[in-house]
Amino acid sequence: MSGVWVFNKNGVVRLVENNPGCERKVLVHTTSNEVITSYAMLEHKLSSLGWERYYDDPDLLQFHKRSTVHLISLPRDFNRFRSMHMYDIVVKNKNFFEVRDM
Numbered sequence: 463m464s465g466v467w468v469f470n471k472n473g474v475v476r477l478v479e480n481n482p483g484c485e486r487k488v489l490v491h492t493t494s495n496e497v498i499t500s501y502a503m504l505e506h507k508l509s510s511l512g513w514e515r516y517y518d519d520p521d522l523l524q525f526h527k528r529s530t531v532h533l534i535s536l537p538r539d540f541n542r543f544r545s546m547h548m549y550d551i552v553v554k555n556k557n558f559f560e561v562r563d564m
Contacts, residue, residue: 486564487545493558501540504551508534511555527554 467475489498491507498504501523505515508525513534516524525534532554536547548561 487548487561488564489548489551490560490562491558492560498559501536501543507558508551508555511558530554 469475489504490496491498496503498507505523505525509515511527512529513525513527516526516533518524519535521538523536523538526532534551534554536543545561548559552559552561
């Protein structure tokens, strides 16, 4: 549970919770300044950076870069692509992607 404590006019404090659905994030390819809107688009950008697709798990999209031990695992459904997945991509591709508020 996260949020902000707010005082009303009577001095009563209440917790206003952050709604995760309201704070929408997007993954941006910084070189082209394009918002990633599909896995096809993401796969194209990652493959140009040397990432290879793994087909082992039918429930996940996975990418591996031969020169590293890194593995990117994403839910098969793009609608379940969350900010934690975006930050994972950013950490493993520091100069090519960033997460922005929508």
